[in-house]
Amino acid sequence: MKKFVNHVDHVVYLSRWETVDANIASLEAVTGARLERCERRDMGALICVDWSAGLEVVAPLPERTAANGALCDRLDSHGEGLLAVVYGVADLEAEAARLEAAGFAVGPPMASDPIEPWYDRLVLRERFAPSVMGSWMVFSQIDYADDVVRFVDVREAAPAA
Structure with a gap:
């Protein structure tokens, strides 16, 4: 398995429930990505991800709950758009301890x-870290199976001169 370390793993966009289909269609048309959908009722959200593209769209389910309240509040205060940067780290718990020792709050x-x-x-594995420049920051330790994220060796992919 492979993971991103000290590197952006993926970005997360926040969408309203009423516009999530159009927003995903637009993102897919622009990027060529294909987002898989998963309705997480326990989180009160629809999560749509293309892991290889590093793109995620989250939309709170229509009913506001304790689980999706922060997403609903974010939509009310900022509208749709970039929600979070998910940043890969080598050791999630060590990073959480480092941030907490520096006085920052870290999510569960x-x-x-x-x-x-x-x-x-x-x-x-993820934990919310402190916000940066108005966007949420999430530290992650995501181990990917070898065929999930596509990497191309540019020396091999470049056409012969």
């Missing part, structure tokens, strides 16, 4: 759930 550990369609292709 989050992990994949077997209901997610990508569950067997990666091991996801």
Whole structure:
């Protein structure tokens, strides 16, 4: 398995429920990505991800709950758009301890759930870190199966001169 370390893993966009289909269609048309969908009722959100493209769209489900309240509040205060940068680290708990020692609040550990369609292709561990420049920051330790993120060796992919 591979993971991003000291590197952006992916970005997360926030969408309203009413516009999530159009927003995903637009993102897919512009990037060529294909986002997989997973409705997480326990989180009160629809999560749509293309792991290889590094793109995620999150939309709170129509009913406001304790679980999706922060997403609803963010939509009310900032509207749709960039929500978070997910930043890969080598050791999630060591980074959390470093931030806490420096006086920053860090969120509780989050992990994949077997209901997610990508569950067997990666091991996801994340924690909310302090916000940066108005965007949420999430530290991650996501271990990807070898065929999930596409890397191309440019020396091999370049046409012969």
